[in-house]
Amino acid sequence: MSTKPILSVPTEQLENTTFDATMEERILELLKRYPTTRATLIPVLWLCQERYGWLAPGVIRAVADRLGESPAYVEGVATFYTMFYTKPPAKFVLQACETLSCAVCGGKELLHHLESRLGIKPGEKTPDGVFQLVGVQCLGACGTAPVVQINDDYYENLTIERLDAVLDDLKGRS
Amino acid sequence: MPKLTIDGREVEVPPGTNLIEAARAAGVEVPYFCYHPYLSVVGQCRICMVEVVGQPRLAIACATPATDGMVVKSETSERTKEAREAVMEFLLANHPLDCPVCDQAGECLLQDHAATEQGGQFATHMVETRRTFPGYERRLIGPHVIQNQNRCIHCSRCIRFTREISETAALTYKSRGNSAYIDTFNGEPFTDPFSACAADVCPVGALTVRDFRFRKRAWKLRATPSVCPGCSIGCNLFLNHHERVVYRFTPRENPEINATWLCDHGRFLADSLNAQSYLHPHHRAAGQLSRVTWSEALRALGFDLKAAHTLRVVGSANLSNEELFLARELFVGHLKGEMVVPVWAGEHRRMKNGRGEWLRSTDAHPNSQGARRLGLRIVDPAGLSRFLYGAADLTIVLDPTAHPVLAEEEALQLLRVSPTVAFARTEHPIANVASWLLPTTSMACHDGTLTSSTGAVQRFSAAFEPPGDVRRTAHGGMSPTVPTLAQPYGPPAEARPLWFLLTVLARELGATTLDLPDVGSVFALMSGREKGFAGLDWDKLAGSGDDSFRERQHVG
The missing domain is CATH 3.10.20.740 (Ubiquitin-like (UB roll))
Incomplete structure (x- = not known):
């Protein structure tokens, strides 16, 4: 599997974000699909996160201006959902499932292993900015527990050895 | 129904x-x-x-x-x-239960409920330590508002206020659930023109007004119904005062004008009522101002007024209807002088009433509508200069803050030409040219009515007596101050409300119908004579007496 790293654009470059033609086109497309402008907010934030890697204040302001909301309101929405990054994320965000099925199939041990291997606690980033560890609730893949989601990809039926190999691979490609 | x-x-x-x-x-x-x-x-x-x-x-x-x-x-x-x-x-x-050090104590809905409804008796199952928000405990979120997120009970009133009333939508919840907190976008300053109202609507001490914090405990304050002097909209408010010091303005409910809101501009004028630069009547003789007694001053002034052939009076749209009426009756009606009221356009102010409509004003005066109703001549700066041009036997300035041009050298030069009587409260360069300097008091010391730009005649009440012991004597003069060792309220000042001084002058001048004992009588005389005030009853204009709940009363 070739998980794509998150490339977060630095804050300074996003200070005065304006949407280019491609973004504008996709926003217009989204606007057509929802009954109100406000309802389009979350898909537009997703779009921005895909594009810029995270939701910098400058991006939030641009979204607010585009959709006619106040920046505070948009920031409130963005901070409500943990899957929106309001701080620049690491290249690879390791989301280790902590819920029952994974926990009994070795998820706990996986999480402990990740903590000791990376030297960080859930919610933290490694100093080199390559890995970020998050403990999450059920990823809906109980049949293939334990599961770790890395960026947009699921890594299933994991053992400590397989996970190590994945991390080595990702580290090598970063 | x-x-x-x-x-x-x-x-x-x-x-x-x-x-x-x-x-x-x-x-x-x-x-x-x-x-x-x-x-x-x-x-x-x-x-x-x-x-x-x-x-x-x-x-x-x-x-x-x-x-x-x-x-x-x-x-x-x-x-x-x-x-x-x-x-x-x-x-x-x-909730931190830090009521002893919380500025909201005494006017806190949570505290009230805890103390009254349940008699202060609580049992709790909680054994965990309290959730805190390090860094958000005493944070200045805007020029006038301090946040203590630990105290927040997540009622969202402040957020709804900025979304629905002030329409800046500047506040929001960030994060969610147990860790949700109030913040502005990207932590930027909360510069809403109604920012202090967000602290007002806060039922607890999570948002408090910086300018009032720790100045006075809420239960020490007394509330006197009054009207905002900030612009012509005429928002209803309470003067919160204690021992002759005005500590703050708090909104008083009026669905027609300000619902339960006040703009920051008006609200923070409260402290300006405490200024009292001139304490005693002064007379300029040989270029030197010297202190005189009220009796001397008013008698001499009465003499001068009787002798004056040409009399000019500069009124002010900051004065109450009664003061303008008395001045007009006395100086124009009785003494056949000329009177103008200078008016200047101020900044654009707005206020949302109870129906959600914006009221707007570009008139910096609380009572220019009243001056118009009394048929007084309204002038602009050029008109004022023309009015003051040339010599007159006597010029009377009822309020030097009536117009900023009165503080400019050009106007002062014009006033220097002939004898000028200045009634003043706050420091003003007119004191350097006036031959009589007579101290007046702020609106906190007397009753009166103001006419708002919407046409509402609204009454404000005296919060406290002016300091010092100057009273009318039996023969109509005024007794001097007797300084005593016990002066709990500051220096033995002799400043007196303008309406009062005008009635004493009326007596000196023999205008007996204007020699009235209280503002209510002045109003009665005015409503009898003036079309614009006909049918209005002084007692019925009294401020809202509804103090049944905090949003209407805003004091503990």
Whole structure:
């Protein structure tokens, strides 16, 4: 599997974000699909996160201006959902499932292993900015527990050895 | 109109009234934190739960409209009591209970409810330490508002205020659940022109007004109904004062004008009422100002006025209707002088009334409408210069702050030409040219009415007596101050309200109909003579006496 790293654009470059033609086109497309402008907010934030890697204040302001909301309101929405990054994320965000099925199939041990291997606690980033560890609730893949989601990809039926190999691979490609 | 019974009391309310307001009409107090009569209903705090007979579950009173034949139990229901206790237990699980050091204490809905409804008796199941928000405990979020997030009970009133009333939508919740907190976008300063109202609507001490913080305990303050002097909109407010010091303005409900809001500009004029630069009457002789007694001053002034052939009076749209009326009757009617009222356009101000409509004003004066109603000549700066040009036997300036040009060298030069009488309270360069300097007091020291730009004649009341012991004597003069060792209220000042000085002058000049004992009598005379004030009754203009709940009274 070739998980794509998150490339977060630095804050300074996003200070005065304006949407280019491609973004504008996709926003217009989204606007057509929802009954109100406000309802389009979350898909537009997703779009921005895909594009810029995270939701910098400058991006939030641009979204607010585009959709006619106040920046505070948009920031409130963005901070409500943990899957929106309001701080620049690491290249690879390791989301280790902590819920029952994974926990009994070795998820706990996986999480402990990740903590000791990376030297960080859930919610933290490694100093080199390559890995970020998050403990999450059920990823809906109980049949293939334990599961770790890395960026947009699921890594299933994991053992400590397989996970190590994945991390080595990702580290090598970063 | 639905008729319903609340705790055994029958009440009839307009359709659509919610149970909190219906209960209030019936004299039953339903507690609430997130409900506010002028904000949308969200039903977040759950403390207002009541039992509606016939419904299996408790209903939140804020979101339940009164219907005909409804039987509601609030204080008489065990289930209600139990539910409210549970809500309080959750709210207090994380509330810091730092009332002794919290500036909101005494006017805090949470504290009130804890103390009254449940008699201060609480049992809690919580063993965990309280959730805190390090760094958000005493944070200046805007020029006038300090946030202590630990105290927040997540009622969202401040957020709804910025979204629905001030329309800046500057505040929001960030994060969610247990860690949700109030913040502005990217932590930028909360510069809403109504920012202090967000602190007003805060039921607890999470948002407090910086300018008032720790100046005075809320329960020490007395509230006197008054009107904002900030612009011509005429927002209703309470003067909160203690021992002859005005500490703050708080909104007084008036659905027609300011609902329960005040703009920051008007609200923070409160401290300006405390300024009293001139304490004693002064006379300039041989270029030197020297202190005189009121009796000397008024007698000599009466003599001068009688002798004056040409008399000019500069009025002010900051004065009350009664003061303008007295001045007009005395100086124009009785002495045949000329009087103008200079008016200047101020900054654009706005206020949202109870129906959600913006009232706007570009008139910096609280009473230019009153001056117009009294038929006084309104002038602009050029008109004022023309009026002051040349010599007159006497020029009277009733309020040097009437227009900024009065402080400019050009106007002062014009005033220097002939004898000038200046009635003044705050420091003003006119003191350098006036031959008589007579100290007046702020609106906190006298009654009166102001006419707002919407045409409403609104009464403000004296909060306290002006300091010093100067009174009318039996023969009509004024007794001097007798300085005593015990001067608890500052120096033995002799400043007196302008209306009072004008009535004494009227007596000196033999205008006996204007020699009136109180402002109410002046108003009665005015409403009898003036079309613009006909049919108005002084007593009925008295400020709202409804102090039944905090949003209307804003004091503990």
